Amino acid sequence: MKYIFVTGGVMSGLGKGITTASIGRILKNRGFLVTAVKIDPYLNIDAGTMNPAQHGEVFVLKDGGEVDLDLGNYERFLDINLTSKHSITTGKIYKTVIEKERHGDYLGGTVQIIPHITDEIKRRIKDAAESYTENGRKADVCLVEVGGTVGDIESMPFLEAVRQLVGELPKSDIALVHVTLVPEDNMGDHKTKPTQHSVKALRESGLHPDVIVG
Structure with missing residues (x-):
């Protein structure tokens, strides 16, 4: 299994979802x-109970999962059917970890962001990736x-989980794509300073992008 992680910098709404879907189509x-x-x-x-004025339209998966519209783009671009497993939220992660703590799964240990939250993030990513099949x-x-x-x-917890996966998986099995803003000034010149700061922030998280999309 190969993993390609797509992150975004500078501002939201840069098109990470379309970039991700386009890479998948290629x-x-x-x-x-x-x-x-x-x-x-x-x-x-x-996303089912979120205000669409704040979050945008909800996409409903085949299994009834109410998810971010980006998953709809993935399905259309890649001609695949995804499940609720393919939508990971902080709420799902914390809910699972807290339920495990209440059930005694951690044997009375102190539950922390690292390793418990990051381990659950990694588990869900791998589970979603490995559970998808098409004609066997x-x-x-x-x-x-x-x-x-x-x-x-x-x-931050998700970037830390990605950093850990980078260290755990073979280098040939993982790539990092960073989507950023490259604005133009009045003369039509591209300004790279926002991207420099964005990549600097990413590197401070222990991640080094293989590809930058501006």
Whole structure:
């Protein structure tokens, strides 16, 4: 299984979802079986009860899951059917970890962001990636879009989980794509300073992008 993580910097709404879906389409055209995961760093369990004026339209999956519209883009671009497993939120992560603590799964240990939250994030990413099959064939590549903006406190546990995966998986099995803003000035020149600061913030999280999309 190969993993491609897509992060975003500078500001939201840069098109991480379309970038992720487009990368997947290119890979599918080359004969790879591709699946995708969307990480949303909000404390809501899912998008079903969120105000569409704030969050946008909700996409309903085949299994009834109410998720971010990006998963709809993945399904249309890649011609696949995803499940609720492919939508990961902070709310789902915390709910699972707290329920495990109440059940005594941690044997009375102190439950912390590291390792318990990050371990649950990694488990869900791997589970979603490995559970996808098409005609008995498992996916070759899993695209993982990390929602939010690098530097936001909400995204930190997810970026830490990605950093850990980078260290745990073979280097040939993982790639990091960073989507950023490259504005033009009045003379039509591209300004790279916002991207420099964004990549600096990403590196402070222990991640080094292989590809930058501006």
